[in-house]
Structure formats: structure tokens, C-alpha cells
Amino acid sequence: MCISYSGRCVLSNHMSHRDANRGGCSQSCRWKYDLYDLPFGEERRSIKGQIPEPFSMSAVDMCMIEHIPDMIENGVDSLKIEGRMKSVHYVSTVTNCYKTAVDAYLKSPETFEAIKQDLIDELWKVAQRELATGFYYQAPTENEQLFGARRKIPKYKFIAEVVGFDKASMTATIRQRNVINDGDVVEIYGPGFRHFETTIQNLRDGDGLPLDRANRPMDLLTITVPQEVYPGDMIRSCQSGLINLYKEDGRSVTVRA
Ligand code: SF4
Secondary structure, X not given: XXXXXXXXXXXXXXXXXXXXXXXXXXXXHHOOEOOEEOOOOOOOEEOOOOOOOOEOOEEOEEOOHHHHHHHXXXXXXXXXXXXXXXXXXXXXXXXXXXHHHHHHHHHOHHHHHHHHHHHHHXXXXXXXXXXXXXXXXXXXXXXXEEOOOOOOOOOOEEEEEEEEEEOOOOEEEEEEOOOEEOOOEEEEEEOOOEEEEEEOEEEEOOOOOEOOEEOOOOOEXXXXXXXXXXXXXXXXXXXXXXXXXXXXXXXXEEEEO
16 A cells, blocks of 8 residues: 555665565654755755754554444455554454454444444554554545654553463463553453453462562463453553653653653
8 A cells, every 4th residue: 555655665675675565664654854955957955954853754553443334335345454563462452443343333333333432442552653544535634644753652551461260269370571560450351342440469470479560571470350361361551651752853752651
């Protein structure tokens, strides 16, 4: 799509010999660019200073979740969801949302409408930036581009996945992916758009010793959960994490989001 419509990704092939069409893009749309003037017969000259800041040419993220009915009614029967090097947190959330949306609409348009806002809210939990419909309905305006500072920031953090569950003791064994504190407010979710919010309780290490804080990625830990969970379920922290935020002058700062 970028090749055919915007040409942004071709820049990766041209500038770094990394083929965007085969998954190797060097994220050239997110680099910082400057403007040059090239008067006929004269030397190229920078017009730096006449624009407020170097700019990127990044599109905001594509999102068609609200328009699944349009896609189905127009004969689309297979969806490919794109994402460059996305995390398991992102992929699980996005595929869960679109699968739920398609199933709901095929059941009835009313079923889809009833959950539409929930689907949008869910996608925002993994959004890295704003969402837009890209080229689907019209050429994107400047509001669907990201020329300067990032305007939307992630609020959720993937902290663990469930690898086992003991119903008798309501104990979940989890594989840690980010820092976990006893008492953290978390959301556990899984296929079929299952969700519930809870707090981390009875956090223990692999030897059964209690922990206030776990900070070793991929360690196996246990927690007590209020509902049944399944291997493959994901846990995300509703607290915000540290992210890099680009400021208007092009510098980036790390902030707690
Ligand atoms: S990050 Fe995506 S949109 Fe940007 S150049 Fe690479 S493939 Fe294209």
C-alpha cells in the first residue's frame, strides 16, 4: 500500500537497501527530514530555518475496526493485519479485536454495534500513536500524518503471560515480561475477548518465596487470581510505563506515561 500510494516505504529501499516490502524496512518514514530548494541551474540549498523543525513523514496507525461492516458488505472475505515487528501484546490484542468484530457483525449488525466502542477502547490500549483509516476512504489529510511530536502515547504495559493454572488453589503460573509489583492493578485477557481487572496478589518466585517486586524477565512466578485463567492469556499493567516522547525541537525525553 505504501509503495502504491504514498511511496514512503520505497525510501527505505533507496536509502538503506532494506526492502520494506519484504519486512526489512529501516523505518525511513520515521526519520527526521529537512527541506531543500533546487532552483534550475543552481546549487541545491537548504531552506532550514524556514520550517519550524525537521519533520518525519510517518502515517498514524491504520485502524478499520469501526468499518468492518463496510469491508464485509463490499465483499472482503480475508483480512491481513499489518504491523512491523510488533510485540505479542500488540498482536494478541489486535487479532482478538478484529476476530471479535467480524464474528459479531456476521451474527448481526446490532451485535457489532453493541460492542463497537469496547473494540475501539481495546485497540487504544496498544496504540502507539493516533489511529486513522489511511487511504481507505480518501487521501489522508495532514491530520492523519505524524510530522512532529508524537501526540498519543501508550498507557498499558505487557507484564506477563499465563503458562499454567491450578483451579484448586486459584494459582496462575506466569512468565514475566516486565517489572511486576505485588498489588499492581492489572488486566488479564485472552481469546474470545475475555477480560477482567484484578490486582497482583500473593506474588511468589519459582521456589514459592513471596516477592514484593519481580524484575527478572522470563522468570516463572505464581500469583493468586480471582477467576479461571488459561495458558496463553496475557497480563498487562494498567499503570503507565516509561516511554520516549519526541519534543517539538526534535529532542526526545523519557517520561512516565
Ligand atoms: S515503518 Fe511502515 S510505513 Fe514506515 S517506511 Fe517502514 S513499512 Fe513503510
